[in-house]
Amino acid sequence: MPKLIIDDIPVEVAPGTSVLEAARSVGITIPHFCYHPALAIAAACRLCAVKLLDGPVKGIQMSCALPAQDGMVVSTTDPEALKMRSLVIEWLMLNHPHDCPVCDEGGECLLQDFTIAGGHSHRRYQGKKRTFQNQYLGEGIQHEMNRCIECYRCARFYQDYAGGTDFGVMGSAGRVYFGRFQEGPLESPFSGNLVDICPTGVFTDKTGRFRARYWDYQFAPSICQHCSVGCNTSPQNFQRETIKIVGRRNDQVNGWFICDRARFDKGYLNDPQRPREPRLDGATCGDDVAVDAAAKSIAEFVRKNGADSLALVGSPRLSLEGMVLLAQLARAAGGARLCYFGDPAQQQGSVAAARLLREENSAYVRDIEQAQWIALHALDLIEEAPMLALSVRKAFLAGAQIFLVDGDPIPARNTPPFKYTAVESLDQVPFEKGGKGVIICGAGKKDPDLLAQIASCGAKLVMLQPGANGFAAGLLAQEHAASPLADLVAARQVRGVVCFEADVPEGLLSGLEVLASADWRRGPVEAKSPIFIPTTTWVESDGTAINYEGRAQRFQRSRLAGLPLKGLDPKYYGNATEAVTLHPPRVHREEVPGGAERDAWQVMAQLIARLGGEPVVEPLEGKWSALRSLDPEGEGIRIFEIVAGE
């Protein structure tokens, strides 16, 4: 372990650590652009100069490309190093348009920070600046090449890390240009990361430009809810609207990056059509009125028909908190039936995966990245778990063999960033006992016997869940012997349902009485429900989700519930009795417009109280209480011990 001294601080680091990283480990940030922990070293920008005063190397060196060695004495503040950095940043800025006021990166721009930190504050260059034509790169990303400082991060990420082939670097010398052969939408499903990885404003998120600055955002650590990988994100919100979603580092899950679905697919959060108000028999009502009515309706139904002809229906969209309370609510309702899934095939697969996975066989991301062979079992990876494709690619680049077992042909738009061999069955995958192999399959809709057979191979396993919180739904469905709704309906065992964030297809609903429902989106259930209570989405709620590998992660409320200010219906600031709004309007209100939603588990807690059940103080009780202290900014924890230690 090399020992060195940086600015008079003794540092000991693992072999291979660069001086830049060693300095960072003791809290010293050396200005840098091309260095990025996820990418190979390019030493392209020349900004990270330090001076070595003593030891095996001497003089000015690029700290990102210099491995720490025993006996080095490094100064990051030596006048010569300072001078070098200020000159480098000055020439990197020669052609920069100085257009921060109209640049969406401003305020969260590494170039701003390191220009100042690098000591360049006065422009001396009087010549002409080189300028570029920008390209149309699709609806996700805005291109502004004039802001480029040629750090090559984008090209290295796009081609080397993510395996894209339609974006890169062209030209040479002062003319290098980062873009496509011809204008057109970027093809990589990871293209949005250019926004995060470019240290300047060359790539900005077109879907959220010019709405707010960094310091305006309300934002918090969150977990993507688009698939069961559970990538870590930070939704950036302004005036109750999710403006942008950016990646957040978690080395156990997604590294530094997220897929484009996570970043750009956010319209539904801001949708003005989202149901925002509690409703009783078609009319808007107070929250208490709706909850009272729902409790009354449940009690009456149970008295008339017996508790076991009532089903409380949840889904993998619920947080763990909601799923746990759903079971308590069923008890409070006198022993109503519980559903976490509608579709029996989905439940079977999800439960089987939750049962088969253990600490020893559930693959960590690093197991995928370091595997010698990987079998994708009947799987379109880009569809079901996009970010894992990047982990598989790492293994592939390191020499692993990748197989697609018994898979349908993968559609061209989902071509993964690695080569694979298609084989018919697992027997054709040449794995030796003791070798490092990983099998990746989707659990939803898979036959439990097949999953058990896959699990008996001795390889590490990835079983992707149907839905972001499918693992939790599988665990709870198993724990409470819950039945899929379709089965209960087919067996004519239930006649009435109360639904919480559950998507029940119309076919199933037709023979059922919907007593009440709670959701953050519209659908057939909400349409049919005489009592409706709006809930919050994951951006507006605190909760826990368990990803495919059994890792519990906490997401935090990142904005207030309520209608986005942008496009707010005039009825919220108008006057109900005057045709023309008087100015200034004087309609007093205590709540945020459209802000009556609460987390689904809170609705359940209210119902439990109304039904005379044990009052809920904390949704995570019993064995789950271990998750109460889960740090939203930590790596999450795998739940196998918690589940086993019941």
Next chain:
Amino acid sequence: MIPETLKTSLKARVASALTPREAAVDVMKELQAHYGWLTDEAVEEAAALLGLSPLQVEELATFYEMIYRRPVGKKVIHVCDSISCWCADCDKIIQHLKDKLGVGLGGTTADGMFTLIPCCCMGMCGDSPAMSVGGVPYGKLTPELVDEILEMERNNR
């Protein structure tokens, strides 16, 4: 569209390379010789032959100054403007070329004979200032010598 014979020979060239990228420059040069410059169509054809994306071919094509992504004259003049030639007053030579040919840098003469392009050090520093015309190198240039060379090259098509 390139003729089948050319296609076959290029395929063989690619097949004999350790990695396709290694054959990229050869393929681009052949296609350029065929079309006169590396057309957009040629970039896509090269990509198909090499198993790369058009962008990846473009990355290489735009890096090398002797691959022409725009139409050029019959003979391309590469005049060096790097450090040694600059010390030997290449600016004067370049100005002379511009005046003589009636074009700016990057321009092609009206008769389609010459295209004038500045270039990096050609390894002829000892004979600076230097240039090449249609691939033939010339050193120790003076305005008079440039006139002679142009005259000769023009007649010697």
